[in-house]
C-alpha cells in the first residue's frame with residue numbers, strides 16, 4: 345500500500361519504519377529539513393532499540409523515503425497517518441496547534457479519496473473535529489475518512505511493541521474502511537478491535553491512566569512497607585501471580601515520568617471535567633506520583649535534618665533506562681529541590697546530560713559514575729540503568745564522604761549493602777540507617 349506519515353518524531357518514525365518493513369511504500373514527511381536529511385542518510389534521530397538497522401533495511405529496500413514536501417506526501421499516498429506532537433497546555437489540557445496546522449495544510453492537497461488516520465494522542469471527539477475542519481476547509485466529504493488509531497508504544501521498545509503489540513485499536517464511523525485496515529495490519533498478526541472513534545480515543549487514555557494508577561498504588565503500598573518493615577518486591581511478586589492482577593507495572597520506585605503518563609493522566613482529568621465527571625482515582629494517582637518523585641528529599645531531610653552546603657549525587661537523569669528522554673523525569677524534580685536547599689549537585693547519566701544542562705546549567709555533570717560520587721554525602725539513584733546494578737560498592741565507599749544510597753529504583757538487595765556497611769534507603773524494601 346502507499347502510505348504517507350506526517351511527522352517524523354517518535355511515533356511517526358516508528359510507524360513509518362514498521363509499515364515499510366512490511367513492504368509498503370512509505371513516504372514520511374516532517375518540516376524539519378535537518379531531520380529529513382539525517383534520516384535519508386540512515387542516521388537515527390532518536391535513541392531507540394533496533395532503530396538503526398531497521399532504518400538501513402528500509403532505505404536499502406527503497407521502501408521508505410523522507411521528505412519535507414507535504415503535497416508530494418499527499419499525492420503519493422492512499423493512507424495518511426497523522427503523528428504530530430500534542431504537548432500539554434499549562435492547564436493540563438492538550439495543545440492542538442500542530443494537529444490544526446496539519447489538517448489545514450492537508451486540506452489544500454486532498455483532491456481524491458484518502459484515509460486519514462490519527463496516531464497522535466488527542467482529546468475524545470477529535471476524529472469528529474478533524475472531519476468537520478476538513479469540510480470547513482473545503483474538502484469534499486466523499487474524498488476522505490478519518491480514523492482514530494492510537495499507539496501503545498513504550499520508549500526504548502517501540503519497534504518491538506509496534507511489530508508485536510497486544511492490540512490494534514481502530515476507531516471509525518465508516519464500515520468500508522474495515523477491510524482496508526484489516527489488510528494493512530494483517531502482516532502484524534495482532535488482534536484488532538474495531539470500534540467507534542470516541543471509544544478508540546478513550547482506550548488510549550484509559551490504558552495510560554490505568555497503568556499510572558497501578559504504579560501509584562504499588563508506590564503507596566511500598567511507602568507503607570517502609571513504615572511496617574514489610575518487603576514490597578515480595579508483595580509485588582505475590583500480587584503478580586494472581587492472573588487477575590498480572591505482574592507488569594508493579595515495580596515500586598520514585599514514580600512515573602516520560603512523555604505519556606504524566607501528560608495523559610492530566611489530560612484525561614481535564615477531558616472528564618469538561619464533561620462534568622470527576623475522576624477521583626486518576627487524580628489520586630497523579631497526586632501520589634507528585635509526592636513520590638521527591639520521596640528522596642524527604643528521606644534526606646529525615647536522615648540529615650539540614651543538607652545546605654552539602655554535596656549530593658544524582659545517578660541517572662532519564663525517566664527510565666534505555667532512553668535519552670528526560671521529560672517529566674523524577675530526577676529533574678529532585679535536582680530542583682536540592683538546588684532550592686543550597687546543595688551542590690553532582691550528576692551522572694550515560695546519555696542524557698546535555699539535555700539536562702539546558703535546564704540546570706550550574707550543576708556538575710560527570711562523565712563517569714564514580715566521579716559523581718566524590719565527596720558526596722548521598723547518592724540518589726533515579727534511573728534503573730544497567731550499569732548501576734553493577735556499581736562497585738567498595739569504590740563507591742572510597743569516593744563518598746558518607747557512604748549512603750537512596751535507591752529510588754530498588755536496584756540493590758539489602759544483604760549486599762549490609763555486607764558493604766552502606767547507609768541505605770529503598771522504596772519499600774527496607775533500610776539500613778547507620
Ligand code: UDX
Pocket residue numbers: 495496497498499500552555559592593594595596597598599600601602603604605663664
Ligand atoms: C508508556 C506506556 O507504557 C505506553 O504504552 C504508552 O504508549 C506511552 O507511555 P513509556 O512512557 O515509554 O510508555 O514508559 P513505561 O515503560 O511505560 O514507563 C513509564 C514510567 O513508569 C517510567 O518512569 C517507569 O520508570 C515507571 N514505571 C513503570 C514504574 O515506576 N514501575 C513500573 O512497574 C513500570
